[in-house]
Amino acid sequence: xxxxxxxxxxxxxxxxxxxxxxxxxxxxxxxxxxxxxxxxxxxxxxxxxxxxxxxxxxxxxxxxxxxxxxxxxxxxxxxxxxxxxxxxxxxxxxxxxxxxxxxxxxxxxxxxxxxxxxxxxxxxxxxxxxxxxxxxxxxxxxxxxxxxxxxxxxxxxxxxxxxxxxxxxxxxxxxxxxxxxxxxxxxxxxxxxxxxxxxxxxxxxxxxxxxxxxxxxxxxxxxxxxxxxxxxxxxxxxxxxxxxxxxxxxxxxxxxxxxxxxxxxxxxxxxxxxxxxxxxxxxxxxxxxxxxxxxxxxxxxxxxxxxxxxxxxxxxxxxxxxxxxxxxxxxxxxxxxxxxxxxxxxxxxxxxx
Amino acid sequence: xxxxxxxxxxxxxxxxxxxxxxxxxxxxxxxxxxxxxxxxxxxxxxxxxxxxxxxxxxxxxxxxxxxxxxxxxxxxxxxxxxxxxxxxxxxxxxxxxxxxxxxxxxxxxxxxxxxxxxxxxxxxxxxxxxxxxxxxxxxxxxxxxxxxxxxxxxxxxxxxxxxxxxxxxxxxxxxxxxxxxxxxxxxxxxxxxxxxxxxxxxxxxxxxxxxxxxxxxxxxxxxxxxxxxxxxxxxxxxxxxxxxxxxxxxxxxxxxxxxxxxxxxxxxxxxxxxxxxxxxxxxxxxxxxxxxxxxxxxxxxxxxxxx
Numbered sequence: 001x002x003x004x005x006x007x008x009x010x011x012x013x014x015x016x017x018x019x020x021x022x023x024x025x026x027x028x029x030x031x032x033x034x035x036x037x038x039x040x041x042x043x044x045x046x047x048x049x050x051x052x053x054x055x056x057x058x059x060x061x062x063x064x065x066x067x068x069x070x071x072x073x074x075x076x077x078x079x080x081x082x083x084x085x086x087x088x089x090x091x092x093x094x095x096x097x098x099x100x101x102x103x104x105x106x107x108x109x110x111x112x113x114x115x116x117x118x119x120x121x122x123x124x125x126x127x128x129x130x131x132x133x134x135x136x137x138x139x140x141x142x143x144x145x146x147x148x149x150x151x152x153x154x155x156x157x158x159x160x161x162x163x164x165x166x167x168x169x170x171x172x173x174x175x176x177x178x179x180x181x182x183x184x185x186x187x188x189x190x191x192x193x194x195x196x197x198x199x200x201x202x203x204x205x206x207x208x209x210x211x212x213x214x215x216x217x218x219x220x221x222x223x224x225x226x227x228x229x230x231x232x233x234x235x236x237x238x239x240x241x242x243x244x245x246x247x248x249x250x251x252x253x254x255x256x257x258x259x260x261x262x263x264x265x266x267x268x269x270x271x272x273x274x275x276x277x278x279x280x281x282x283x284x285x286x287x288x289x290x291x292x293x294x295x296x297x298x299x300x301x302x303x304x305x306x307x308x309x310x311x312x313x314x315x316x317x318x319x320x321x322x323x324x325x326x327x328x329x330x331x332x333x334x335x336x337x338x339x340x341x342x343x344x345x346x347x348x349x350x351x352x353x
Numbered sequence: 354x355x356x357x358x359x360x361x362x363x364x365x366x367x368x369x370x371x372x373x374x375x376x377x378x379x380x381x382x383x384x385x386x387x388x389x390x391x392x393x394x395x396x397x398x399x400x401x402x403x404x405x406x407x408x409x410x411x412x413x414x415x416x417x418x419x420x421x422x423x424x425x426x427x428x429x430x431x432x433x434x435x436x437x438x439x440x441x442x443x444x445x446x447x448x449x450x451x452x453x454x455x456x457x458x459x460x461x462x463x464x465x466x467x468x469x470x471x472x473x474x475x476x477x478x479x480x481x482x483x484x485x486x487x488x489x490x491x492x493x494x495x496x497x498x499x500x501x502x503x504x505x506x507x508x509x510x511x512x513x514x515x516x517x518x519x520x521x522x523x524x525x526x527x528x529x530x531x532x533x534x535x536x537x538x539x540x541x542x543x544x545x546x547x548x549x550x551x552x553x554x555x556x557x558x559x560x561x562x563x564x565x566x567x568x569x570x571x572x573x574x575x576x577x578x579x580x581x582x583x584x585x586x587x588x589x590x591x592x593x594x595x596x597x598x599x600x601x602x603x604x605x606x607x608x609x610x611x612x613x614x615x616x617x618x619x620x621x622x623x624x625x626x627x628x629x630x631x632x633x634x635x636x637x638x639x640x641x642x643x644x645x646x647x648x649x650x651x652x653x654x655x656x657x658x659x660x
Binding site for chain 1: 556558560562564565567576583653654655
């Protein structure tokens, strides 16, 4: 293990002792497009975010908002072609991963940055035992023997609280329940104690009680290893408990960023506001549930101006003409609200409404 | 698994009896074997009747079948009309055909899977389209055309090989016939592999394998091929049975004295004992090959369990 961390440190800690405060991962102005038969689908249009060690960033958005594509671009598992990163930088410990060689990136994958996928049943190889798939991490990255790898796999399964790990290490993915499978996915991501974990809707395929358990486990392990975590989700309920900060995405852009409590209390973008209002609440029982009207935009033809304008209750002429930049959000008197930003021409009005 | 195998073996009994009975009827429908025995000469009725009685051919069909099967179970497949024991013929023919089948199946695996993998990994590019065209050509041309063409050019024109395989039929002699025999099936294996590879390339678990930071070689061999070859292996299993019995054309062209050759001669000369004997063994091979495929399937794919 020590051998592995050494190489990472040498490249990143070169700066003037600011390694502890500098973000682990910085995505800067990332653009991803897909060249399809029908035209160019602009899936990600200038995403910028960062995560530090021990911090949890929740990326929120509907399907097709580009949250998963951004994650895949970070992981380097984007299907290229048809996908293409047309612009931007992805800095990991200050180095642009997009300029690295394939071999360099491969060594980061799994070892420094790991990913947890949505549907563990399809994300695990059906014909290989879970022990083999977990042990593979140690065998490939650390040159462990079959026997050592198996022992470590059992250890990992214990770590994510899979009962009777020793007996079940030779079982296949389909022999586990959904929650247990997701634990195995988490164990696999955790195997080499990476600096950053990207969890792409880790609880979507699970039922509600299991969802809570899995999220709890993830948060606990993250806290223990002081990892950075990017949590991709469309579930606002999941976010509130775990995340430190939130980035809301719409049509491939970040429309609002904020520390987690602020966004629930005072959203500064009409889209976020709409999302919050569409959560069922006990104190509004019996009333009709709010829904954002309209559909997410077609990525082949993103509306001009603000992409949200056709669905926005606040839309004016300016919204149909100019793309709003991510404004820093401040109080009415100009006091800065740290970490907050809104890509809305009318963020002031929204914040106080 | 054990109970499944026993059940399958028991199921084979009625299938075996049914198919052999059908073959029995078919052979007798071909014509009168006693007449064929005399060739161009026409014997008098008394001799015919005596010969029929001697061979037991005057008894009803079902009785003949029961007697025959009874003999088969004691290892007696009867005597061919030239006086040779049918088992003796088999002892000579089957090793040759097994060698030919091994050569053909190896060619199918090496070239079929290799080309399929290449085409699948380079989907939509030149390597893929050329493989597609190649397989299309191979599938469209009947075996006897490729067989005679290869024989003509390699043996007669360029004298690279002998036009006929010797009675020993060793492996090196069987390479060209093996290619002819494997041809069509090789094209199918190529396409099957390609389709399977393309499908599995899109699978989520393959993305996981890449995200784990595994080297490309390992992603392809351990994760991609292991899954993609499941349908291919089962296809090859059924092919094993087909190749054993279906080498008639190839064996004729290259004068290989294997199973197909003997069957051909048997049918041509209405040598009923030979035909029924060989086909009975082939039925058994088919049934066992099928069982093998089903069992192999469960070994390759842990999601399939037989109880």
